[in-house]
Amino acid sequence: MELSEVVVAVDLGGTRMKCGLVARDSTVVHRETRPTPRAAGGQAVLDALVETVVELGQKAAADGYRVRGVGVVVPGIIDSARGTVRAENLAWLNVGVLDAIRNAVGPGPEVVLAHDVRAGGYAELRGGALVGTTNSLFLPLGTGIAAAMVVDGRLVSGDGFAGEIGHTRFVHTDAAEQCACGQFGCLETVASAAALARRYGDRAGRPVTDGAREVIELLAAGDADAAVVWDEALQALVDAIVLYTTLLAPTRIAIGGGLVGAGETLLRPLRDALAGRLTFQRRPEIVAAVLGEEAGCLGAALMAWDAVANLKEEEAV
Ligand SMILES: [Zn+2]
Known part of the structure; x- marks a missing residue:
């Protein structure tokens, strides 16, 4: 049987991280929240984010899913050319979030980093x-x-x-x-x-x-x-x-x-x-x-699936 495919989605915008495994049709096959260790500083927040992405990927594999992409959305200013984030409330000053996630998940899944509010808006646009x-x-x-x-x-x-x-x-x-x-x-x-x-x-x-x-x-x-x-x-x-x-x-x-x-x-x-x-x-x-509190996480998933679809188009050319 062909494996079902999911993306890992994480929204760092709220008081707790909202995370999920989301299928291509936006079905959330797993959802959870985790604490964001703001008080422990920016490096601790980044470590917790990377650990969450890795563990959700492991859970997906254990549950029989193939992970096609990772969508992470964060508050603050994202320099999309460099993949860095400046977010005072996460104690991040131009932190290389995109590279940290890519290094942790390795080759294979598409990784998307975006703004939490834009992701929420994208989810409202596509399905809200x-x-x-x-x-x-x-x-x-x-x-x-x-x-x-x-x-x-x-x-x-x-x-x-x-x-x-x-x-x-x-x-x-x-x-x-x-x-x-x-x-x-x-x-x-x-x-x-x-x-x-x-x-x-x-x-x-x-x-x-x-x-x-x-x-x-x-x-x-x-x-x-x-x-x-x-x-x-x-x-x-x-x-x-x-x-x-x-x-x-x-x-x-x-x-x-x-x-x-x-x-x-x-x-x-x-x-x-x-x-x-x-x-x-x-x-x-x-x-x-x-879409309420889930908007950012759903938007992160939609953006990750878009990146997977774009990759397919490029391969077809
Ligand atoms: Zn102001």
Whole structure:
């Protein structure tokens, strides 16, 4: 009997590594999560990633699968020409991630390294909220904010540097806070899930224990401080979406990440505010992303399978 084929997919974007063995038709034949040892430093994170890829490959073989590829997606800035990653929250400063994985898996499987948000957006484009679009945006509001941009049918990567909409300035008052990137007033400092929790804690004088989710509950319960931080987040988000819409004319924007749990509490005021701000521009639908936390891992698998398919085309030439 011919062996079934899978790719190994790992998403380093969240608090834990999300990993899977994924068949060509996107069936996840095995899934697991593992801790990301951030506190132990960048080398420990890289070692854990490589070990995970190797062990998942061994599991695939033990279960009777042939591993055709490896897709790894990470946060931060990926220099796709060099295969290096700069990600402050993983303590990586231009770490050679691609070579480390290639050396560990050896010749044979195709290895793809990509950005976690772009991978999530690709999964939404192929099998989620952005199916059927040629100009669209995946905008997850999580610990940080980055975007996956689909322009004229293609996912834009800018050689690995594109999509950092969270680091554009939308707060111009004295209230502008310094961002992790070093600048002041970035979108991420007011509209990420992490910012919402932090800013509510600062304003109300008591920290929330359940992050942005708690702020949304407080908002629903009529809490005045929650209403203020929420409104400031919405205003900055609308500014960002108006800019994106004016430049790139998406037909659909899928909001993802932790804040999408707020559902219509988030989406309806976004739609209303956007409608009030756009005049001649094509108005995008604002929808919730549908793949949730698994989007990055599924996108990593899709990208790995694409690399396998490209290899076949090259062999056929
Ligand atoms: Zn920033």
